[in-house]
Amino acid sequence: MLAKSSTEIVRQQNSGLVLAQLRRHGPLSHTELSDRTGLSSATVSAITAELERHQVIERQEQAPPAGRGRPRVSFTQRRECGYLIAVRISSDQLEYSLVDYGGTLIDRLEETRRGQDEARSFASALRNTIERLCERSSLSLGEIRVVSISSKGLVDPLQPVLLWSPVFGDVSVDFSAIRGGGLEPDILLSNETRLVAGALARIVERQADERGTLPPRALCALSLGHGIGLGIAHLDPSGEYQVAAPDFGHMLHLANGGLCRCGSIGCIEATAGFYGILRTAFEVPSDTIPARFVPIIEMEKLAANARRGDRQAQFAFRQAGLALGQGLGRMQSLNEKMPVYFTGPGVRFYDLMERGLMEGLGQSRAIRREGMPELHIILDETALVFAGHLDLALGHMDRTAISASQE
Amino acid sequence: MLAKSSTEIVRQQNSGLVLAQLRRHGPLSHTELSDRTGLSSATVSAITAELERHQVIERQEQAPPAGRGRPRVSFTQRRECGYLIAVRISSDQLEYSLVDYGGTLIDRLEETRRGQDEARSFASALRNTIERLCERSSLSLGEIRVVSISSKGLVDPLQPVLLWSPVFGDVSVDFSAIRGGGLEPDILLSNETRLVAGALARIVERQADERGTLPPRALCALSLGHGIGLGIAHLDPSGEYQVAAPDFGHMLHLANGGLCRCGSIGCIEATAGFYGILRTAFEVPSDTIPARFVPIIEMEKLAANARRGDRQAQFAFRQAGLALGQGLGRMQSLNEKMPVYFTGPGVRFYDLMERGLMEGLGQSRAIRREGMPELHIILDETALVFAGHLDLALGHMDRTAISASQE
DNA sequence: AATGTTTTTCTCGACAGTCGAGAAAATAAA
DNA sequence: TTTATTTTCTCGACTGTCGAGAAAAACATT
Numbered sequence: 110m111l112a113k114s115s116t117e118i119v120r121q122q123n124s125g126l127v128l129a130q131l132r133r134h135g136p137l138s139h140t141e142l143s144d145r146t147g148l149s150s151a152t153v154s155a156i157t158a159e160l161e162r163h164q165v166i167e168r169q170e171q172a173p174p175a176g177r178g179r180p181r182v183s184f185t186q187r188r189e190c191g192y193l194i195a196v197r198i199s200s201d202q203l204e205y206s207l208v209d210y211g212g213t214l215i216d217r218l219e220e221t222r223r224g225q226d227e228a229r230s231f232a233s234a235l236r237n238t239i240e241r242l243c244e245r246s247s248l249s250l251g252e253i254r255v256v257s258i259s260s261k262g263l264v265d266p267l268q269p270v271l272l273w274s275p276v277f278g279d280v281s282v283d284f285s286a287i288r289g290g291g292l293e294p295d296i297l298l299s300n301e302t303r304l305v306a307g308a309l310a311r312i313v314e315r316q317a318d319e320r321g322t323l324p325p326r327a328l329c330a331l332s333l334g335h336g337i338g339l340g341i342a343h344l345d346p347s348g349e350y351q352v353a354a355p356d357f358g359h360m361l362h363l364a365n366g367g368l369c370r371c372g373s374i375g376c377i378e379a380t381a382g383f384y385g386i387l388r389t390a391f392e393v394p395s396d397t398i399p400a401r402f403v404p405i406i407e408m409e410k411l412a413a414n415a416r417r418g419d420r421q422a423q424f425a426f427r428q429a430g431l432a433l434g435q436g437l438g439r440m441q442s443l444n445e446k447m448p449v450y451f452t453g454p455g456v457r458f459y460d461l462m463e464r465g466l467m468e469g470l471g472q473s474r475a476i477r478r479e480g481m482p483e484l485h486i487i488l489d490e491t492a493l494v495f496a497g498h499l500d501l502a503l504g505h506m507d508r509t510a511i512s513a514s515q516e
Numbered sequence: 517m518l519a520k521s522s523t524e525i526v527r528q529q530n531s532g533l534v535l536a537q538l539r540r541h542g543p544l545s546h547t548e549l550s551d552r553t554g555l556s557s558a559t560v561s562a563i564t565a566e567l568e569r570h571q572v573i574e575r576q577e578q579a580p581p582a583g584r585g586r587p588r589v590s591f592t593q594r595r596e597c598g599y600l601i602a603v604r605i606s607s608d609q610l611e612y613s614l615v616d617y618g619g620t621l622i623d624r625l626e627e628t629r630r631g632q633d634e635a636r637s638f639a640s641a642l643r644n645t646i647e648r649l650c651e652r653s654s655l656s657l658g659e660i661r662v663v664s665i666s667s668k669g670l671v672d673p674l675q676p677v678l679l680w681s682p683v684f685g686d687v688s689v690d691f692s693a694i695r696g697g698g699l700e701p702d703i704l705l706s707n708e709t710r711l712v713a714g715a716l717a718r719i720v721e722r723q724a725d726e727r728g729t730l731p732p733r734a735l736c737a738l739s740l741g742h743g744i745g746l747g748i749a750h751l752d753p754s755g756e757y758q759v760a761a762p763d764f765g766h767m768l769h770l771a772n773g774g775l776c777r778c779g780s781i782g783c784i785e786a787t788a789g790f791y792g793i794l795r796t797a798f799e800v801p802s803d804t805i806p807a808r809f810v811p812i813i814e815m816e817k818l819a820a821n822a823r824r825g826d827r828q829a830q831f832a833f834r835q836a837g838l839a840l841g842q843g844l845g846r847m848q849s850l851n852e853k854m855p856v857y858f859t860g861p862g863v864r865f866y867d868l869m870e871r872g873l874m875e876g877l878g879q880s881r882a883i884r885r886e887g888m889p890e891l892h893i894i895l896d897e898t899a900l901v902f903a904g905h906l907d908l909a910l911g912h913m914d915r916t917a918i919s920a921s922q923e
Numbered sequence: 924a925a926t927g928t929t930t931t932t933c934t935c936g937a938c939a940g941t942c943g944a945g946a947a948a949a950t951a952a953a
Numbered sequence: 954t955t956t957a958t959t960t961t962c963t964c965g966a967c968t969g970t971c972g973a974g975a976a977a978a979a980c981a982t983t
Contacts, residue, residue, distance in 0.1 A: 154962060559969080
């Protein structure tokens, strides 16, 4: 059912527009804001005045008067308006980043995982580190407005609960437990590849904007590693990208396929993940319980063998490509044609998987109809994950900026 | 990028709300409208006055004064405000329905398909029939505001172009050619099962409304017949259902599966469609060009055999169920858990497919994680297709009501 | 028949938001 | 110092929503 509308919502929407432009296109003056948003000059005045009053934005004092006339005064977000902490959970470490409202990295901290953490105490351990991070930069806990957490695995779409992850398996982790004692941030939990897709969506949006072309209606990021992650960004009717991270790695590839670390049989990951590739390469029975961790050096060795002509190694990579191709083809049958961006440590074996990938893609009617999707390779996944964190968390702060400062 | 907002858009949105309530919950009085929409009494007055002025709604004269107090006056849509024609294209006939803005069926006309129609001249033939329909009810062509067309097959998401259909195959049909000479309707082309899913979404929405429960976040309709159609409805952030009809029937089932009538190999439909089932049952080589049409009586005979114990017939239905189950499981890996509504002529063989279906579903990690989806059987597909036409076309007319009457 | 009760609908003034036009401000050039 | 130019701000008009209370239209009571 439709929701009722009101003039206040109009203001909220248009304030959001102003903040979004400010975030994406650096400091902007009154006139530039008016041009970019399409709002009238008078409206921009009203909105910037309100945002200034709430100390969300501020005027940049330095003015390099370019030409004649009254010099422009630029607005920027007030960096101290609020802070976010991005936490990236990976199999071997935890990376914490403290970032201000302007998007500037203030502090970073890495913890190597000590063996197996308790899923139960994990949230409180995380909270401790957040406290430490705040102390180091002498911030009060109340100034942390958003904690954005990412992990590989499956995430509850409504609550900050990690349902399945390579680290904790089926033991779910509820991150709302980090709240309390002055720390009351909004908590955003995302699948890691979802963040990559979100960051890519922002990038292609900007490119389309600069070139004056239409942004693509959808795109996806496919992260290759020990497991397989997929993030899809879709342009919704309002012109915003909606990003989701379905459980692609555990989509059924073959009913009589290999045993997956999730306990099911025939998942894509069980053939295309690192452990699946190794299992095929060394002709280990496919119902063998897969290795929990494979050093990348092992994969490099295998790839070297394959490139040197080892048939069984080549076969393993091709089977992986085939599984990915068939999966992507199936995804394209259920969605529309979209470019695919490969990321993750596995992309360095892309050459070995390419033949299988093409074969698998070609088997889908959807691909044969609409043609091969654009395929891109992205090497720096880490940067995109961080960009995705910022995009998500800062966007969230923008949307809640006025209401949050009213308290 | 976000869109700018304004007070006019607020009015448009709220007018839409009023019209939507009027459509869904019969004639409503001023107070009822205010209650249902959440708008203030004053706003309802302003909106109804405007809609009356534009002759979109009118007061119902008859007043049965229930109790004390000033009697309520009910508003209804003005039936003569505009008309829509729904065209259902099926393999053996064309069904035209002329409906007024109030949703009342005025005239219906059926044409049996004469052999194979020309794809090129099809739009103009359709236009001729529309003209005939208008004459019979002495309406001018200009009063037809929407033509809503449905077919099985694949539809362009942006234009009224049929990309692939069982009737015309890969020869695409552009329905915008029916316009001209006073006939300038908006043309809505939908996959048939998309309409079913849309109608179901409206039904469950109403049920949830009456029971005071939350509507399901998603649902899908799976139409079983000569081909396989899928429609998915998703609750979007604004609370509206977005409906899509992906090419599920031609999603890859098995890389070395049967030849599909689309020319690809291993599509779901090539195993689970009627022709696929027959091919398996009679052990015809799976690369045989499939029959263009299978009389339902043939399927009934086969089903009777299966129920009598014919192993090969049983096997064929079970394989069909398996293909559907695996496909649905894969879909659920890429979406969230959602109830499945089976429709179409094939549901009468549901009992024979059930075992395979369950087996196929159970192979997906997503189903094992989240549990089996609710499975429902809907017998009257025709009614749902018509309801979907009305829902889509009348909703469209509501949204364009004010602007259209301003000309 | 006149008056009160009750319920519904309508109207009025206040408030929030946007917009266009033009005033005011601030600077470089003349 | 004056003029030209560019940017920013302000004012009044317009559209929209809302709450409160007036007006309307019926039944009930005296």
